[in-house]
Amino acid sequence: MDKxxxxxxxxxxxxTIQVDxxxxxxxxxxxxxxxxxxxxxxxxxxxxxxxxxxxxxFIGRMxxxxxxxxxxxxxxxxxxxxxxxxxITIVELGMxxxxxxxxxxxxxxxxxxxxxxxxxxxxxxxxxxxx
Amino acid sequence: xxxAIARLELRYEQDxxxxxxxxxxxxxxxGFEHHDQTRLGTALSEIARNAYQYxxxxxxxxxxxxxxxxxxxxxxxSDQGPxxxxxxxxxxxxxxxxxxxxxxxxxxxxxxxxxxxxxxxDQGTKVTFGKPLPPxxxxxxxxxxxxxxxxxxxxxxxxxxxEIRTQNQELLAALEQLRQREEELTGVNSELMRTNDxxxxxxxxxxxxxxxxxxxxxxxxxxxxxxxxxxxxxxxDLKAPLRGIAGYAQELDRKHRGGxxxxxxxxxxxxxxxTRNLDHLIEDLLHFSRLDAxxxxxxxxxxxxxxxxxxxxxxxxxxxxSVEVTDExxxxxxxxxxxxxxxxxTNLIDNALKYxxxxxPPRLGIRVEELETVWRFSIQDNGIGFDMKxxxxxxxxxxxxxxxxxxxxTGAGLAIVKKVxxxxxxxxxxxxxxxxxxxxxxxxxxxxAPK
Numbered sequence: 001m002d003k004x005x006x007x008x009x010x011x012x013x014x015x016t017i018q019v020d021x022x023x024x025x026x027x028x029x030x031x032x033x034x035x036x037x038x039x040x041x042x043x044x045x046x047x048x049x050x051x052x053x054x055x056x057x058f059i060g061r062m063x064x065x066x067x068x069x070x071x072x073x074x075x076x077x078x079x080x081x082x083x084x085x086x087x088i089t090i091v092e093l094g095m096x097x098x099x100x101x102x103x104x105x106x107x108x109x110x111x112x113x114x115x116x117x118x119x120x121x122x123x124x125x126x127x128x129x130x131x
Numbered sequence: 132x133x134x135a136i137a138r139l140e141l142r143y144e145q146d147x148x149x150x151x152x153x154x155x156x157x158x159x160x161x162g163f164e165h166h167d168q169t170r171l172g173t174a175l176s177e178i179a180r181n182a183y184q185y186x187x188x189x190x191x192x193x194x195x196x197x198x199x200x201x202x203x204x205x206x207x208x209s210d211q212g213p214x215x216x217x218x219x220x221x222x223x224x225x226x227x228x229x230x231x232x233x234x235x236x237x238x239x240x241x242x243x244x245x246x247x248x249x250x251x252x253d254q255g256t257k258v259t260f261g262k263p264l265p266p267x268x269x270x271x272x273x274x275x276x277x278x279x280x281x282x283x284x285x286x287x288x289x290x291x292x293x294e295i296r297t298q299n300q301e302l303l304a305a306l307e308q309l310r311q312r313e314e315e316l317t318g319v320n321s322e323l324m325r326t327n328d329x330x331x332x333x334x335x336x337x338x339x340x341x342x343x344x345x346x347x348x349x350x351x352x353x354x355x356x357x358x359x360x361x362x363x364x365x366x367x368d369l370k371a372p373l374r375g376i377a378g379y380a381q382e383l384d385r386k387h388r389g390g391x392x393x394x395x396x397x398x399x400x401x402x403x404x405x406t407r408n409l410d411h412l413i414e415d416l417l418h419f420s421r422l423d424a425x426x427x428x429x430x431x432x433x434x435x436x437x438x439x440x441x442x443x444x445x446x447x448x449x450x451x452x453s454v455e456v457t458d459e460x461x462x463x464x465x466x467x468x469x470x471x472x473x474x475x476x477t478n479l480i481d482n483a484l485k486y487x488x489x490x491x492p493p494r495l496g497i498r499v500e501e502l503e504t505v506w507r508f509s510i511q512d513n514g515i516g517f518d519m520k521x522x523x524x525x526x527x528x529x530x531x532x533x534x535x536x537x538x539x540x541t542g543a544g545l546a547i548v549k550k551v552x553x554x555x556x557x558x559x560x561x562x563x564x565x566x567x568x569x570x571x572x573x574x575x576x577x578x579x580a581p582k
Contacts, residue, residue, distance in 0.1 A: 020152060022144045023180065054151050054169060056176040057234050085169035093173065093238035 004029045006036050011043040012113055013075075018051045026062045033066055037075045044113035045070050048106055050081025060095045067100045076101065076116045080109035133205070134276055136193040137283055141183045141210075145292060150191045151176040154206060156286060157193055160279045161204055162268030171206070171262060174242045177235035178208045178258045186210025186256055195271045196261070202271055203245075205261035215250040222248070362420040366413045373413065377406040408539070415543035419528070422547060427468035427555045429578045434499055435460050437469070441477055445484065449495075452488050458497040465506055466578050471551040475559075478544045479510040479571050485538055487514030487568065494568075505558075505574040513568040522561060548573075 002025065007014040013036055021029070033045060047063070049055065055063075063079055070077045080103045082090075090097065103109035136157060139150055155172035163171065175191070182189035189210030196203040215221065224237055236258075240246040243260045250256040264271065380402045388396065438460060442449070449456060480495065487493040496511035517525065517532050524530050528546035545559075552559050556576050563569035 020148050022148045024144055053155060054172045054176055056151075056173045056180070057238060058176075058180060083169075085166045088166055089169050089173045089242065092170070092242050093177075094234065094241060095238070 003032065006032060008036075008040050008042070011117060012110070013037065013040065013042045013045045014048070015045070016048040016051070020052070020054065021059065023058055026059055030062050030066055030069070034069050034073065037070050037073050042070075042075050043117050044075055045077035046106065046109045046113060047077060047079045048081050048109075049079055049086075050083065050105075052086060053083070055082070055086045055090055057093060057095055060090055060093070060097060063100055064097055071099075076113060078103050078109040078112050080104065080106050134195040134198070134271070134273065136195060136276055136279055138193070139191040141179055141189045141191060141208075143296065144183065145296075147176060147179045147183055149287065150179040153191075153193070153283060153287065156283065157279060158204065158262075160282060161195075161271065161275075162265055163204070163262070164265065167262060167265075170242045171204070174239040174260060175206055175208070177239045178206075178260070181235055182208050182210040182212070182256070182258075185215075186212025189255075195264075195276070198272075200264075200270060201266075202264045203261050204264060205259060207257065207259045209255060209257040211255040214252040214254060214256055215248075216252065218248065218250050359420055359423055362416060366416040366420070369413050370410075373406060373409055376402070377410065380406060408541075411539075412541045412543070415541045415547070419543055419547055419550065422474070422550055422554075425470075425554075427471055429466050429468050432465050432467045432469050432472065434465055435462060437473065438476065438497060438499075441473065441480060445480065448484060452484065452493050454484060454487070454493040454495050456495045456497070460497065460499045461501055463501060465501075467506070467575060468555055471555060472575070474551050475548045475557075475573055476508065476510070478548045479508075479573070482544060482571075483510050483512035483514065483569070485514075485540070486516075487512040490514060490568075496570075502574075505576050508573040508575075509570055510573075511568065511570040516563040516565050516567045516569050517561075518565050519563060522563075525561070526559070 002019075004015060004017055004019070004021070004025065007016075013033065015029070015033065017029075019025075036042065037045065045066070047066070049063075052059070067077045067079075078101045079097075082102060101112065103112050137153060139146065139153060141147065141150065151172040154175040155168045158168040158171045179189075179191060187210065189208055189212070192207045192209075194205050194207070196205050221236060222240070236248065239258075239260060243262055245262075246258075246260040248256065248258045269275070380399060383391075384399055384403060388399075391399065438458065442456065448454075480497070483495050484493070487495070490513045494511075494513045496509075498509045498511070500507045500509075515533070521532055525532060526545045526549040527542075529542040530546075531540065531542040548559060551557070552573065552575070558574040559571065561569055561571045
């Protein structure tokens with residue numbers, strides 16, 4: 001069974017989703033990522049979804065779950081590279097990803113994570129919405 | 132009227148992914164802008180997942196509605212699942228399943244302009260949704276559809292997973308067939324094994340029987356040999372004491388008859404007759420057993436001469452009884468066992484003369500015919516005849532139908548004839564009735580010409 005590779009970069013884990021995931025693959029990624037956060041004592045997770053053409057409710061929920069779980073384990077996660085059409089669709093679907101931090105691209109996402117690590121989170125509009 | 136574009140089965144998880152990818156691709160080919168491609172793909176992803184997860188799989192159909200503008204791209208997803216029980220509440224947004232079913236349906240409805248859902252308990256769910264083609268898009272015709280179909284085939288059929296899956300399914304089907312075939316074979320095989328066991332049992336039984344038969348045969352052969360020897364020895368050994376009895380009785384008759392009382396003379400006469408009869412009997416028996424040991428050896432036989440010789444030997448009795456003899460014999464030579472033939476004809480002619488001697492006048496007819504494969508001899512008389520119900524008995528050894536004081540004889544004659552004929556695959560039968568005379572027929576197979 002295929003897997004989405006998870007790369008370790010310093011304190012952070014980097015995931016680039018480049019295939020159209022079926023549901024089980026998405027669930028596997030969720031599980032793998034949580035295990036790796038613990039195993040690698042990661043401080044942050046960066047998920048690049050720039051290749052995803054479609055994010056439906058299931059994948060959206062998976063992203064939200066990852067954010068919630070890693071945060072529980074003490075690691076922030078940032079989703080980067082969301083295509084505009086995907087963003088529009090997510091909103092129209094009525095999904096709220098308000099627990100998920102997002103950034104425009106990998107650079108901005110890394111910066112966000114580093115700032116977070118240094119306790120200097122910038123207020124650049126990508127802050128998670130307050131509950 | 133709608134034009135079908137493509138159709139896809141939702142059997143595996145991966146099929147949901149294929150469905151949404153196709154939806155986007157088709158939307159792109161039809162001229163939808165990028166946002167709408169994503170909307171349509173996402174919508175189908177939601178609905179197809181529902182069909183796969185809750186409906187146990189289903190079918191996706193892509194089509195174009197109406198052949199004139201405005202045309203509409205439609206997608207139908209149908210399954211034969213349990214149906215959605217609380218569809219009303221779900222559509223009003225009051226219910227969201229723990230796994231997010233409600234969100235998918237409501238979200239999809241929100242994403243697209245037209246959305247229809249119908250669900251019947253235990254019969255399944257059918258969802259149809261779509262989008263009007265953008266006004267800038269070219270009119271979709273059959274040709275467009277052909278192009279789309281080609282493009283889809285190029286884009287997706289090469290997918291290794293798809294390929295492997297198809298092959299896998301074929302393999303599974305083949306395996307299933309193999310399994311059934313194997314079961315059938317096993318059935319047939321076990322039946323064969325049972326049959327085989329039966330055959331083996333039967334065979335060994337046969338073998339045992341064959342062995343038993345062989346033993347019996349060997350035993351019979353030995354017995355037969357012993358019997359032949361016995362018959363010969365007995366008849367031979369009996370002759371010596373009989374000669375003694377006959378000699379003393381004749382001496383008594385010739386030299387001392389005067390000194391005997393009437394009663395003693397009568398007894399002596401009886402003794403003499405009895406010894407004569409016994410002598411004949413023993414003679415016949417010897418003859419019979421000697422014939423049995425002899426192997427037929429054919430020679431050239433002149434039938435006319437042979438029969439004339441037999442009649443010549445009996446000219447005295449023929450003259451005495453004034454027998455009318457007729458014959459019909461071809462002037463031919465035959466390749467036959469002469470001694471055997473003489474034996475047969477002598478016996479039959481003697482019988483004819485014997486049993487017709489009281490007729491007035493006695494008649495004897497001898498006829499020889501050459502048939503295709505046999506020589507046929509017939510000996511006819513106008514004697515006492517016999518009842519046909521005794522036909523088979525007369526050929527048995529020492530079987531007689533008449534009393535010895537009426538017609539002398541031992542009952543060995545026809546048995547000897549039968550034996551001679553048996554030795555050369557000949558045949559004998561008779562045609563007769565009481566007091567109507569008899570005709571005996573003999574057939575001897577023609578033997579191969581001498582070399």
